[in-house]
Amino acid sequence: MPKLGLSADEVLTTTRSVRKRLDFDRPVEMELIKECLNIALQAPTGSNEQGWHFIVVTDQQKKEKIAAYYQQSFVQYLEGPRQPTKLHSDNASMKQTQEKVLDSAQYLAANMAKAPVLLIPCCSAIVKNPKLPYAGLVSTLGSVIPAAWSFMLAARERGLGTCMTTVHLLYEKEIAELLGVPDDFAQICLIPVAYTKGSDFKLAGRKPLENVLHCDSW
Numbered sequence: 001m002p003k004l005g006l007s008a009d010e011v012l013t014t015t016r017s018v019r020k021r022l023d024f025d026r027p028v029e030m031e032l033i034k035e036c037l038n039i040a041l042q043a044p045t046g047s048n049e050q051g052w053h054f055i056v057v058t059d060q061q062k063k064e065k066i067a068a069y070y071q072q073s074f075v076q077y078l079e080g081p082r083q084p085t086k087l088h089s090d091n092a093s094m095k096q097t098q099e100k101v102l103d104s105a106q107y108l109a110a111n112m113a114k115a116p117v118l119l120i121p122c123c124s125a126i127v128k129n130p131k132l133p134y135a136g137l138v139s140t141l142g143s144v145i146p147a148a149w150s151f152m153l154a155a156r157e158r159g160l161g162t163c164m165t166t167v168h169l170l171y172e173k174e175i176a177e178l179l180g181v182p183d184d185f186a187q188i189c190l191i192p193v194a195y196t197k198g199s200d201f202k203l204a205g206r207k208p209l210e211n212v213l214h215c216d217s218w
Contacts, residue, residue, distance in 0.1 A: 003158055022192065022196065024115065028195060036160070064113045069174055112192060115192035119190075121147065169187060
């Protein structure tokens with residue numbers, strides 16, 4: 001499959017959460033998804049567990065049902081503390097940026113079913129055990145999320161856009177039943193995948209490094 005020819009640094013710094021620039025009218029080849037997943041399988045995994053599983057959803061009826069659950073979750077998300085315009089509310093310079101993030105998120109929620117592919121990474125359901133020690137939770141999630149990110153990086157180099165979201169997890173049980181996910185596995189996130197409209201993605205605005213860097217102590 002053709003690649004964009006980006007450098008490693010370019011892939012790492014321009015893999016954005018793509019929503020409004022997803023091309024819903026262009027099919028995504030399954031072989032391309034598999035190619036990206038094969039790269040994702042090279043991600044680090046604690047104790048070489050390789051406990052990840054990936055559900056690729058292309059069936060339109062199933063995508064529509066997942067999208068319906070997503071939209072129901074999104075209503076609750078808008079009322080919660082992590083709604084974009086509620087974050088950084090004390091920083092007037094970020095007001096416009098956060099409003100754009102919200103608008104983009106609303107667009108994705110309204111159009112989720114149109115994405116050619118929905119990818120759902122899964123791991124051991126032990127992460128849902130409230131008695132699991134914090135170290136065990138982080139270890140399990142940390143052995144799957146890098147693979148999901150690697151998939152997104154591989155997709156970027158191949159002209160695909162992605163957006164990692166967890167909003168649907170309020171209906172994780174219902175979606176698990178829809179997709180036949182075994183009880184001993186849990187969904188980690190949802191990643192819509194589509195070709196992008198253009199490929200000229202840029203670096204995002206971020207806090208300066210000196211605001212978040214701590215050397216030897218906090």
